[in-house]
Amino acid sequence: MKRRLVLLLVLLIAGAILNLAIAWSCAAWVAPASATPVFTSGPLAVGEFEGVTSRRAFGHTRLSRATFRVSADAESTGGIDEWEWHINGREYSETQAGWPLRAWRCRNYGDVERATATSVTTVAKTGLNPIVGGIALTPFSPGPMAATWRALPYVPMWPGGVGNAALYAAALGLLIAGPGWVRRRIRRRRRQCEACGYPIGTSPVCTECGAAVSSG
Numbered sequence: 001m002k003r004r005l006v007l008l009l010v011l012l013i014a015g016a017i018l019n020l021a022i023a024w025s026c027a028a029w030v031a032p033a034s035a036t037p038v039f040t041s042g043p044l045a046v047g048e049f050e051g052v053t054s055r056r057a058f059g060h061t062r063l064s065r066a067t068f069r070v071s072a073d074a075e076s077t078g079g080i081d082e083w084e085w086h087i088n089g090r091e092y093s094e095t096q097a098g099w100p101l102r103a104w105r106c107r108n109y110g111d112v113e114r115a116t117a118t119s120v121t122t123v124a125k126t127g128l129n130p131i132v133g134g135i136a137l138t139p140f141s142p143g144p145m146a147a148t149w150r151a152l153p154y155v156p157m158w159p160g161g162v163g164n165a166a167l168y169a170a171a172l173g174l175l176i177a178g179p180g181w182v183r184r185r186i187r188r189r190r191r192q193c194e195a196c197g198y199p200i201g202t203s204p205v206c207t208e209c210g211a212a213v214s215s216g
């Protein structure tokens with residue numbers, strides 16, 4: 001029983017390490033710019049909107065969030081084509097990494113993008129763009145920084161992180177315990193000792209290795 005608890009603990013720790021390793025691999029090597037930007041917006045207050053641009057690549061999502069004001073002209077025509085960015089720290093882009101669930105995140109308060117079907121607008125506050133909650137790396141490529149900055153995130157996103165770690169632990173457990181379980185089933189069906197494979201006679205213990213023989 002104690003051995004099983006130790007094994008479970010080891011599996012969970014291995015799952016947690018894998019969760020970080022896979023998330024960081026995706027954050028470092030899967031460029032968000034490879035995914036098409038999807039833009040959504042919703043009202044926050046009168047005349048004020050929040051816009052979110054999302055690029056969802058494999059194991060790596062890049063979000064840009066910003067609030068916008070709509071000019072009176074644009075509002076009267078029902079359009080939202082004249083945005084005014086708040087350059088006040090309320091906008092940021094965020095990396096969320098992990099697979100299959102997003103498990104770690106970090107933010108960049110300097111590089112934000114707004115991408116619609118017809119246009120991509122980026123705001124870059126050069127010199128004001130510390131990565132918060134992540135280790136900055138060289139960008140994936142030159143170009144709109146909101147889609148190309150690169151960092152290893154270390155702020156946990158709990159539901160995703162716990163889910164990934166449990167999934168990896170279960171997969172590792174199956175890899176480790178699965179073959180032995182199958183072998184014992186086969187030996188049992190062939191009326192062999194589950195421990196060593198020696199044919200079972202009438203003795204309650206294996207006459208070869210001394211292991212207890214399960215009946216049935």
Ligand SMILES: [Zn+2]
Binds near residue numbers: 193195196198206208
């Ligand atoms: Zn045996």
